[in-house]
Amino acid sequence: MIEFFNVSVKSKNRLILREINLKIRKGEFVYLIGKTGAGKTTLLRLIYMDLIPTAGNVLVDKFSSSNIRKREIPYLRRKVGVIFQDFKLLPDRNVYENVAFSLRVIGKSRREVKSRVLSVLTQVGLNHKRYHKYHMLSGGEKQRVAIARALINEPFILLADEPTGNLDPEASKDILNLLEKINKSGTAVCMATHNYKLITWAPHRTLLMEDGFIKQEIDPDNLNQILEL
């Protein structure tokens, strides 16, 4: 479903990613761990083609980074959900409008938008707060709205870039549980995190990144290794 073939990314004469070979299968849950600057965010950006590799090829569903046209990228992004540490929501709109926005901008009808937004808000447990404004929500709730927005197009993979970075442990656990639920329903999840403790709560395939390459793949049954890092 997602494959990296000898992928390197260079910026200002510095290699940010070095010869990455990686495969993420359908419905898989993968953690990306590593220090700041290890290349986790860059790797995620390559998947939603916010960045094109300087060498190698990234294959995402039927799209290939080596021959994708600029105008095809939006269609790829409709199949890939992305969430961030800082939520990236529209602060002047309520929960419903924030989630609906992603369907409106791809030209869906008002009726279709309504039914899908309500369904996805129920899925993330925020239907009762759909008219709440951004500033009335807690950090965890904001991240749920972002997840709802990412899920609204029924992506085959959800990319999460430090989704718990701004949240307290309780809210972090809630978000992780939600991501687990989403994964169980068939959506693959690829999550970059610093929070190694989270991984012990919900163990999955874990890739340790360092200096732009995948240093080690950690066995989920051997999680003590992670806590030692």
Add this chain to the structure above:
Amino acid sequence: MNILFTLKEGMINLKRARLSAVVSILSISLALSLIGISLLAGENLRDIFDRVYQQVEIEVFLQPGVNAGKIKQLRKKLARDTRVTKVIYISREKALEEFQKNFGEDLSTIIEENPLPASFRIILDPANASPKLIEKFVAQISQYPEVQEVLYQKEIINFLHKYFRIAAIAASLFALLLFVVITILIFNTIRLTIHSRRDIIQIMRLVGATNWFIKSPFLIEGMIQGIAGGIIASGILYLFTNLVRDIIFPRLLVPDYMNWFLLGIGIFLGWIGSYISVNRYLDY
């Protein structure tokens, strides 16, 4: 593309960033007013010179003894020439009358026979009133057998033409400079407005909106700002022209196309400014 959504988003954008929209509209209207004033100055300068050129006469003196039929033919020939706007025939008697009127002397008391030749006074179309074209015209009509001599105020025309050219070049350079400065000013204002909303652009990109869908609300917003700027500039110019007419220059000429021109330039600058600015955020 959902046009209603695009329009709605364009209006929401405007409402959301009211202050920057107002600043943007004001800078566009001020800029357009300056363009309008320089245009007015150029048009009026041209009009003044046209009027001066219209006063320049070419006197075509006829050979003595040319009969009435030949004079009529020559007059027709001159009147048909597209370079000529007016042909006035001055008979020998009329020339004598004018001489007496101008100099207060009765020539018939000094000389028995009227010595003045019949002539044509020709006024050229200002478009053909450059020194070279006049010279060409004069050389051409001097060839006619009925013509004895052609006189015109060569030095005055050369002088006028030289200074008109200098004034026209200076005005064009000023207008061009103004246009460049204004375009940069408008682009920067719009760029700042769009920069303050880069988050929404980023979100739209993330959720898979096409580039045109992302751009459209900004383009509409830019065009609305351009229209508003154009209307305000037209109002400013209306007041300005009335003031100038009342106080300094009652003959001030205001071209008919002025308001439409300002509106058009406003829409164009608003649109292209938004287009270029929003494109900076749409690499991939």
